[in-house]
Amino acid sequence: MVSASPCRRRGWALALLACALAHASDGHAETVTQVLTVRAAITPGCWFGTSRTPLLSLGTIDFGTVPRLDKEVKTKSSVGAGTIVMTCTPGTQFRVDINDGSNTSGALFWYSGRQLKHAASGNVLKYDLYRDSGYSQRWGTGGDGVQMTATGGPVELPVYAKLQSTTTQPTPGVYTDDLIVTVYY
Numbered sequence: 001m002v003s004a005s006p007c008r009r010r011g012w013a014l015a016l017l018a019c020a021l022a023h024a025s026d027g028h029a030e031t032v033t034q035v036l037t038v039r040a041a042i043t044p045g046c047w048f049g050t051s052r053t054p055l056l057s058l059g060t061i062d063f064g065t066v067p068r069l070d071k072e073v074k075t076k077s078s079v080g081a082g083t084i085v086m087t088c089t090p091g092t093q094f095r096v097d098i099n100d101g102s103n104t105s106g107a108l109f110w111y112s113g114r115q116l117k118h119a120a121s122g123n124v125l126k127y128d129l130y131r132d133s134g135y136s137q138r139w140g141t142g143g144d145g146v147q148m149t150a151t152g153g154p155v156e157l158p159v160y161a162k163l164q165s166t167t168t169q170p171t172p173g174v175y176t177d178d179l180i181v182t183v184y185y
Contacts, residue, residue: 088150
């Protein structure tokens with residue numbers, strides 16, 4: 001067997017060392033990858049108003065100043081004064097109900113329905129709320145609520161109110177009722 005000279009061995013060693021250093025200086029290490037998922041889930045939702053800031057009140061539907069009630073009095077709400085402004089996520093099916101109020105005549109046997117009440121005397125005036133300008137579709141709860149599918153933008157739902165006539169002159173003063181508006185979605 002022929003033995004290599006020390007110079008030749010050093011040449012091979014230097015060549016191997018240079019090759020090893022060349023691969024080490026490439027900066028390439030082994031890599032692994034994995035998928036990172038970013039996600040958002042939008043749930044159906046509704047709120048009063050046009051933004052996420054909740055409204056503190058829907059306002060007041062006002063029949064105005066009435067000297068007598070020998071004829072019924074009709075009025076329509078407006079934004080900030082009784083009109084229900086709703087915004088829901090697109091595609092959300094919702095129903096808006098209005099209860100019978102805080103003066104519902106459960107204790108009065110002669111009338112069932114909504115009533116405005118005089119704070120001092122306790123006297124009442126009969127009235128009702130409607131979904132249509134013809135005052136034929138009572139706005140109540142369940143099947144009497146307004147049902148819609150949201151488009152994503154605000155929806156204005158006007159309320160039509162009718163104060164019933166009476167044969168007796170009511171006690172002068174302010175008559176009020178508080179109602180609960182509930183949205184089911």
